Structure formats: structure tokens, C-alpha cells
Amino acid sequence: MTGKADYLVIGGCGFLGRHLCEHLLQRGYSVRAFDIRKTFDNDKIDFYIGDLCSEEDVLTALEGVTCVFHCASPSPLSNNRALFHKVNVEGTKLLISLCKKAGVKKLVLTSSASVVYEGNNIQGGKEDLPYAAKPIDPYTETKILQEQIVLAANSSDFYTVAVRPHGIFGPRDPHLVPTTAGLARRGKFKYIIGDGKNLVDFTYIDNVVHGHILASEKLGKDSPVCGKAYHITNDEPIYF
Numbered sequence: 001m002t003g004k005a006d007y008l009v010i011g012g013c014g015f016l017g018r019h020l021c022e023h024l025l026q027r028g029y030s031v032r033a034f035d036i037r038k039t040f041d042n043d044k045i046d047f048y049i050g051d052l053c054s055e056e057d058v059l060t061a062l063e064g065v066t067c068v069f070h071c072a073s074p075s076p077l078s079n080n081r082a083l084f085h086k087v088n089v090e091g092t093k094l095l096i097s098l099c100k101k102a103g104v105k106k107l108v109l110t111s112s113a114s115v116v117y118e119g120n121n122i123q124g125g126k127e128d129l130p131y132a133a134k135p136i137d138p139y140t141e142t143k144i145l146q147e148q149i150v151l152a153a154n155s156s157d158f159y160t161v162a163v164r165p166h167g168i169f170g171p172r173d174p175h176l177v178p179t180t181a182g183l184a185r186r187g188k189f190k191y192i193i194g195d196g197k198n199l200v201d202f203t204y205i206d207n208v209v210h211g212h213i214l215a216s217e218k219l220g221k222d223s224p225v226c227g228k229a230y231h232i233t234n235d236e237p238i239y240f
């Protein structure tokens with residue numbers, strides 16, 4: 001496929017990516033979805049099935065695109081350090097170099113609030129918190145590296161920003177509710193880690209999408225959002 005598109009959503013067949021595609025269409029934008037698998041049909045979206053780690057696949061999808069949302073990642077539950085590194089770190093480096101080659105102007109990364117989490121409750125934490133010196137798992141380790149790479153790539157003619165949700169919930173959630181319900185069904189919800197007052201932050205999918213779209217619309221020359229990371233949340237965290 002050739003021509004132009006306002007947005008390319010990498011990971012566009014995933015939970016967040018599909019919602020992003022659908023909201024972008026509602027706002028009148030032209031949309032491409034790039035993913036390693038196809039999970040739904042929509043006549044208004046141009047689908048590009050490929051691997052983020054393949055130069056040829058990514059470059060084809062980037063042609064004529066103004067802004068990229070990068071929300072592809074292996075599942076955090078996979079616990080596969082090599083795969084996280086390959087996709088989240090090397091795949092992101094490749095994406096940035098190909099964005100520049102293809103003349104893409106903007107890149108919005110879906111990062112994670114876990115990049116500042118070291119195992120102790122954080123309440124009211126702001127973006128000036130340092131990255132976790134001891135990330136809680138290999139997934140988070142690569143989300144930190146990925147975010148650093150994306151923010152460092154911001155320049156006078158390539159604008160980048162990172163959005164940091166924590167637990168996302170809403171329609172078609174494949175992670176939070178199914179995993180929690182699965183554990184409960186297997187009788188594994190009868191123990192408490194800590195004193196039962198651990199804080200967890202959940203954000204509704206539409207708010208996460210809205211934050212991403214606003215971030216992309218604000219990216220541009222001399223914009224204060226360029227090269228920065230933003231936490232996104234509903235309001236107060238809850239005890240979990």
C-alpha cells in the first residue's frame with residue numbers, strides 16, 4: 001500500500017492499539033495499524049502485518065506517515081528477557097532510525113509507570129521521579145531503556161514523547177481482568193502479599209487513549225511536551 005496516513009499505530013491489533021485506531025478514526029484521522037498478528041477487521045484501517053524487528057516490514061508501513069504511536073510489546077507475563085530486549089529495545093531503535101529515513105515527524109511511545117517503581121508505594125509521584133535503579137522485572141528493565149531511547153531521539157525535526165500508564169482496564173482487556181479472574185478461579189486469590197495496603201493505579205482505556213492523542217497533537221516545533229514523559233492516571237490509586 002502507498003499514499004499518506006496521519007497515524008501508524010504499531011501494536012495496532014492489541015488492546016490499547018485497537019482502541020487508539022478506533023478513536024483516531026472517530027476524530028477524522030487516517031489510520032494504519034501495524035502488528036505481528038491481525039485480530040480484527042475494519043474497512044477504514046489499512047493493516048500492515050509484520051514484525052517490528054524487520055526493517056522491510058516497518059519501512060513499508062511508515063511510508064507517508066506523519067505520526068507513529070508505538071504500543072507494541074511482548075506480554076509482560078512472558079518473562080522472556082531476550083524477547084523483551086529484542087522487541088522493546090532493538091525494535092524501538094530500528095523504528096526510530098526508520099522513522100527518520102521515512103520522514104516521519106512525530107513518535108509517541110506507550111511507556112509504563114513501572115519505570116519509576118522499585119517495590120515501594122508511590123502516591124502523588126510526579127515525572128521528576130528517577131528511573132528505577134532496580135527494575136522489578138525484565139519487562140520493566142526494557143521499558144526503561146526503551147523510554148530513554150525514544151526521549152533521547154527528540155530533535156529539532158523529529159518530535160518524541162512518552163506516555164506512562166499503569167494498569168489499563170476497559171472493554172476487550174486481555175490482561176488485567178482475565179488474569180485476575182483466572183487466578184481467582186484457580187483458588188489463588190486467598191493470600192495477601194504485604195499488609196493488604198499495596199497501592200495500584202488503574203486507568204480506564206479511553207483516558208489512556210485520550211492522553212496519547214493529546215500528546216501527539218501537542219508534539220511540534222518548540223512544544224514543551226517534546227522529549228518528555230507523562231504519567232497518566234484516572235485519579236487516586238487504589239488498595240489492591
Ligand code: NAD
Nearest residue numbers: 011013014015016035036051052072073110112166167168
Ligand atoms: P497487547 O498485548 O494487547 O498489545 C501489544 C501488541 O503488540 C500485540 O497486538 C502484539 O501482537 C504486538 N506485538 C508484539 N510484538 C510485536 C512485534 N515484534 N512486532 C509487531 N507487533 C508486535 O498489550 P497492551 O495492553 O495493548 O499494551 C500496549 C502497550 O502499553 C505496551 O507497550 C505495554 O508495555 C504498555 N502498557 C500496558 C499496560 C496495560 O495495563 N495493558 C500498562 C502499562 C503499559
